[in-house]
Amino acid sequence: MNGIELLKKAFKLEETKRAPWVPFVGVHGGKLIGVDAETYLKDAELIKQGIEKSISLYQPDGIPIVFDLQVEAEILGCKLVWSKENPPAVISHPLLEGTPLADLKLPEATDGRIPVVLEATKAIKGKYPELGVYGLITGPFTLALHLLGTEIFMKLFEDPDYVVELMDFCTEVGMRYSEMLLDSGCDVIAVVDPMTSQIDPMSFETFVSPYAKRIFDFVRSKDKYSSFFVCGHAQQNIEVMCDCRPDNISIDENIPLDFVKETALAKGISFGGNLKLTSVLLLGNELDSKKEAVSCIDLGGVKGFILAPGCDLPMDTPVENLQAVTELVYSEYAQQATREMEHVASLEPMSLDGHFADDKIVVDIITLDSASCAPCQYMVEAVKQAAADFDGAVEVIEHKIKNVDGIRMMMALGVQNVPTTCVNGKVAFISQIPPKSAIIEAFEKELAV
């Protein structure tokens, strides 16, 4: 099934055969093609290349074209500081510096970097019509904060009428930009409003809900889908977010996925998240990433759940970690194998004392269980067949990670994938079943040592 169809099923709370996968590739796309964040975000062709690279590496069902919450702010007069590794930061707030709100104009399709975003969107949607293309807009509250600075938190109480007027303007901006994105081929409008995590539900209902709701209604009137992105400690606001009637809400690791699931599904809204960005995807390894992904997939279930990172992927997120998540999304074996490794953290690696011998080659195959896992079965058979030619000089041992000792052996050998074949303790073949000739070659090489 194609990506957008799978996503639509999730949005409509129909059962999906697997969780749709939407990696939030922002400036990480620049990393993939070797350009810095600033160069990347200013060039439609580079963005197109970065997204194409992400598509081939991560096989997503949906993907945002640009993840940058400063596009609208820049046009409205906020000064930006550019960075090589991050989206730019807003450093000035026109309304705070004396520009009257009435002087701010709604953006046009030719303003600022909007043409860059629209061009990249058209190019990607044209080439990948089955991909769910996400267009991101700055949520009205976050845009208001860009325009007014943190003064807005005081104004909520000291001058609520002004905040209402400002939110109204920011909503108009959001709808105008959404329309441009939809016209360029976006399937989903993501309203990204991280700053709402700072406020309490009552303020949210007063100052955010009516405005966010207008944007979601607008997207629905265009027969497209919407998602409400928030990050940070926003658990208190999940319910009021759902009441704004987006098609989906997307959260980060600060909110328990099961809580969001329960709240969102009760309100008939799909949900997504919340792979840990820093501690796992950025700083962890492939196995960590798989474990994190399987735990999200198991919590999220197959109804209304979209697997995604908690937020914009850091530029330097290791490609292998995201590929490990991709493998897990598409392979039930990988999911099963990862589940078996649930308690690795509390186990000690197996001692390898006496495990190897001078007079023979010891081949260890780490499997889920060759009796029930087809790739494992073929790997074990292939290795055993090749070993048969060596008249007992090669000993083949299968270690099933369905039992604790198998997991401990896997840890001892430093193996991260199943199935993996190690020859005399060295990882030789991972996941793919090697041809017999390659296995024989590996044995001969080891005998020659």
Next chain:
Amino acid sequence: MSIPLQLITGFLGSGKTSFLKHYWPYLSQSKKVAVIQNEFSPVNIDGQELKADFSCEMLEVNNGSVFCVCLLGSFIDSLRQFVDQVKPDLLLMEASGLSDTLGVGQVFQSEKLRGKIYLDKVWCLVDAKHFDRAPALKLRLEHQVRSADIVLLNKLDLYDGDLNELKTDIQKMNPFSALVEARHGQIEDYELSGKPRFFMVEQAIGGRPDVESVVIKSAQSISEKALRSFVQNLNGACFRAKGFVRLENGKQGFMQAVFDQLEIKELDQQAGSTELVLIGQFDKSVNLQLKYDEYCRL
């Protein structure tokens, strides 16, 4: 030697920069102290102000990490470069007024910073006069206070309310932090105020190589039994640990540990999410965040 980092948090306008202006010269009498500024303000006014006032080595992080953890990645390289170049004995980091307080501590677990920098303590400044000025932000204020080792009640010279009432309010948010009075960002006794408050004798941590801090954040609840075995299975690698924990019964707990001695206090309040800071010399092959997650599921 691993470099301790002290985090200075508090809302915009709570007086973080003026505290730094007093605290830095005090510390600098005996140590080389460098400053990291991570403020979200027009052209980093605070940074310029500090630089004009005294000459300290300063790393400015002007990348708008106001949003969330997603922008922390690029901070790793600049911080590593900075400490390699400056070689400070101590780092003071002024956190952005709106950022996720402890989130920044997660980057110290990256390969490039592990064992080089550890999160030593967290100061939180509270503006006494404006404590109640923005009730919409009360949850965030509570969160910042909860993450603190020392809460500085600042701008008391401008405060005309009932001081005891204010203190009780803050102690309710975090009964385990030290509460210190401050005027114009100045306190009387930095040494005493800055002492970690542990239930057992404080172990000397400074002056060791490879000390690292790990920040564990979790929205999942954990049973007291699982929390105990999590700490015990660190096999003494953890010199100290503390923080608030979301317990299984929906209650909030506060835990502190010195090696595998652990104390958990159940608190009579709604559970927030778990945020723990662990300091020690840990097995580099284990992702402690995921390990904690596993114990939550036990």
